[in-house]
Amino acid sequence: MSENYGMLHGLWALTNRELKKWYKEPVILLLSLVQPILWIAIFGKAMNFAKLFTGASLNIPGLNIPKQVIDEIGAIVLKQTFGTTDYFSFLAVGMLSFIVLFTSMSSGMTIVWDRRLGFLNKVLTTPVPRGSIIMSKVFASVVKSLVQSAIILLIGVLLGLTFNFPMLSVEAFAITYLALFLLSIGFSALFLMLALRSTRWETQMAIMNLLNMPLMFSSNSFYPISFMPWWLKPIAEVNPLTYANEVARWALIGVQPTVPVYMSLIYLAVFGVLFSALGIILSWRFLSS
Numbered sequence: 001m002s003e004n005y006g007m008l009h010g011l012w013a014l015t016n017r018e019l020k021k022w023y024k025e026p027v028i029l030l031l032s033l034v035q036p037i038l039w040i041a042i043f044g045k046a047m048n049f050a051k052l053f054t055g056a057s058l059n060i061p062g063l064n065i066p067k068q069v070i071d072e073i074g075a076i077v078l079k080q081t082f083g084t085t086d087y088f089s090f091l092a093v094g095m096l097s098f099i100v101l102f103t104s105m106s107s108g109m110t111i112v113w114d115r116r117l118g119f120l121n122k123v124l125t126t127p128v129p130r131g132s133i134i135m136s137k138v139f140a141s142v143v144k145s146l147v148q149s150a151i152i153l154l155i156g157v158l159l160g161l162t163f164n165f166p167m168l169s170v171e172a173f174a175i176t177y178l179a180l181f182l183l184s185i186g187f188s189a190l191f192l193m194l195a196l197r198s199t200r201w202e203t204q205m206a207i208m209n210l211l212n213m214p215l216m217f218s219s220n221s222f223y224p225i226s227f228m229p230w231w232l233k234p235i236a237e238v239n240p241l242t243y244a245n246e247v248a249r250w251a252l253i254g255v256q257p258t259v260p261v262y263m264s265l266i267y268l269a270v271f272g273v274l275f276s277a278l279g280i281i282l283s284w285r286f287l288s289s
Helices: 002-023 026-046 067-082 087-105 107-116 119-124 130-159 169-194 201-217 233-238 240-253 261-286
Strands: none
Touching: 002 026, 002 130, 026 087, 026 130, 067 087, 087 107, 087 130, 087 169, 087 201, 087 240, 107 119, 107 130, 107 169, 107 201, 119 130, 130 169, 130 261, 169 201, 169 240, 169 261, 240 261
16 A cells, blocks of 8 residues: 555656646746647638638639629538638647647657756656656646647637537537547657657657657648548558547537547557557666666
8 A cells, every 4th residue: 555655656746846847937838839829820820721712712704603602612612621611620629639749749858858967867766666757757748738738729719710519518628638638648658768768858859850740741630631642541540640630620620520539539548558558668678867
């Protein structure tokens, strides 16, 4: 009993330490939100697909087509392409998984700095299990990801995101954040695994820069998988971001998923559990001062 209490106490103490470094420096929080806000505010508003299908933009000389008819055709095209007539809402919901990805990527940097500053060496000399060191950083990353995604969702609403709940709104938000929770666990554990033996923050930055955009653009964050080339579709179909977006868009804006929601949640759960287990196992073998 006391051993389990000591393990949980150590896990909580390390998790709280990670969170303190975050909420006591609000500038870090603001800077982490800049990129997704720019994607929503600039890219989301600039890529106004609905405007392309209005009567004004499709006013072809010689064709006397009423504006109302063109608008109706445009709405049908948007609905068939994105599952909604509001592309901004489609993109804004996709940015929730992006902020989770971006925050989870930075989790690997924390263990590098702990090693460089000597804190990791001190922790490794205590009775705290090495798995707790990894999971504390995972849990801290999850908390930061969910808080930041909530802020991004609020900003999206202020910029014009409209909800279309297929169920009770409380259930919709619960399912959305369950998917983001599982996504954050998996990616945080993955990037911590990549940093177990790293001593240079430049290496982690290079990994983040290498994987950031490919992971985002090889998912359905910006457009459906059906529009991708044949060689990219298999990659998108195994990308966890795709499944988190499927769940969030179905729950928040009513886009019909291509994969059943429960299957997406199972996939994300397996992703999170698998990489968390691997992270704990590898920490016992490779985590050193």
